[in-house]
Amino acid sequence: MSDESQKAVSVGAEDGGPEPDALRRRLLKLAGAAVALTLAPGVTVLARDLVVKGPRGRKSAVRYGLLIDASACKSGCDACVRACQDYNGLSHDPGPDNAQWIRKVTITNPQTGLSRSFPVMCQHCENAACVDVCPTGASFRRPDGIVLVDKHRCIGCRYCLMACPYKARSFVARNVEDQKPWAPRGKGTAEGCTMCVERVEAGKLPACVTACQKAGHKAMMFGNLQDPKSAIAQRLSEVATTTIRADLGLLPSVHYRGI
């Protein structure tokens, strides 16, 4: 500080007013506090959004997923499929124009003859093709990783059915009756496995997982993939698993063991 400024400070003090340097500091503190108070909620929301929304390339705090053990899944059992159809009000008839949210698939290696049977449903991909191609954003991915269809926005173009590598999307081609309140459906719209989102939000397991456990096979495991303490995350860190069409880079939330 120069001599002149020191002089000025002493003059001010003699006048009985607050010392200008101190005043400046106080004003700066007040301004800083005001800015902090103003920005804090926004920063908090932003930070929360970054964690919870989990935009591309960022880890979300919650990501629900499934681990399906094909070696534990019984080839003749379709308890998971029945449970899904019953719970969500879907037809048991596997007609070509009926919805199929989950199905049992049998694969056989023609070179070795080894067969495996296991359920396939929406894989709730991180880079979901259905979400990318949907012109209206009706196909969307929730912050917790569950991929759903907003029936109000769906125009029924079926581009998601064309784009999904898992045949996991269906088109409602008939008038729907006896709908379940928790699984609203709409003629002329696309739909698929919801991972029983309302059950998950209530702290329950998806209907298919519950049915598999009741059948005593324990071939399906559900949980938060991002929680290292969750049973599914621990299991995934212990055993070799894969995802279907991993080469496409869609990063599904459904993992398979033994395929």
Added chain:
Amino acid sequence: MKVAYREIEGHSAGYWLAVIVCGLLAAAGVAAALYMRAEGHHVSGMNNQIVWGMPHVFAVFLIVAASGALNVASIASVFGRALYKPLARLSALLAVALLIGGLWNLVLDLGRPGHLLAAVLYPNFRSIFAWNIYLYTGFLVIVGFYLWFMMERRLNPHTHTVGVLAFLWRLVLTTGTGSIFGFLAARSAYDSAVLAPLFILTSFAFGLAIFVLVLLGGFKALARPVGARLLTRLRSLLAVFVAAVLYFVAVYHLTNLYMAGQRGVESFMLVTGGLFPWLFWGGQVFVGGIVPLWLLLRPVPGADGAALRRTLMLGAAAVVAGGFAQMYVLIIGGQSYPLQMFPGLIVKSRFYDGVVHTYIPQWPETVLALSGVAVVALIVLIALRLLPFLPVSLADDVVSVHGVHAPAAEAEGAPTGART
């Protein structure tokens, strides 16, 4: 060069019969769409395996042809070929009509066409579909201005600028249409960058073929003359486009054949796929490629106008027929081949995994598909009656080549609607 244009009179029984038939077919298309909306799409042959059917085959054909139909106008306005200038108005009109016909099919086939506004209110720009909505509407607006600039004498000097914009826009538009399929990594028959340029070349051929059919058909009905000079040029141009399409089709299939993982789908499309190899070899390649090339490239002794006209008409008709086969093979064949969820393994399920899907078109979606063509025809018929789109004559003494004026053209008066 002065070119005289004139509206068609539209008093003949044939004209009104055509208008009524097209109107009824368009109305039947609306009725079919309402029926599918009321009952659900299960009344159609489309299902969760064959997701897109006849309406899409016709829609993609018409949309691809729309951008190609504009080429004649582009050749005149952008590349300065005076020979094509008298044809530019019809070219732009056809482009608009074909696009509207294609969109008619696409929109009326939606599961919920009434919710289409959602695509405008909540566009997802990661979707090529969302981009296409803007590309299609933008195309209609730009070509609308293009037509206005061509038909309004005071705006004629700016035609080149709008023409360049329309030409660039149409290239992007067709790239977008090809990318609807090219971006589908999940399906073996699509997932190829070649599809975008293939669609552009395909649009050149389809668009010019339809343009030729409308032009020559219309001029014959109106008894207006078309000279050998124009016919010769159109024959050569169409032949070049057909050859270019064949080249891209060959590249597409050869690339796939070279990749071991793609040989399954190639085998299906080219040999084992039942109807599809027949449509590919017989329809797309033979009728849509070899026949037109033979018709269009064979020399016509003495520039015989009748022979030139006949071979051009037949060649264009063959291109259109082969074009529908091409779209059917791509769209229906591409979906019939099972999704490769587990490449190299045998896959079975109660939901038709691992099996070839069959598609039998039912009457609702077939009527809807045909109604798109009727809408195109209806727009053209009405527009030709209302405004002077067609030249009075395309005889050799009227048209000019590369800016060399035909002497008689300058002197010719324009009975009605004459424009420069």
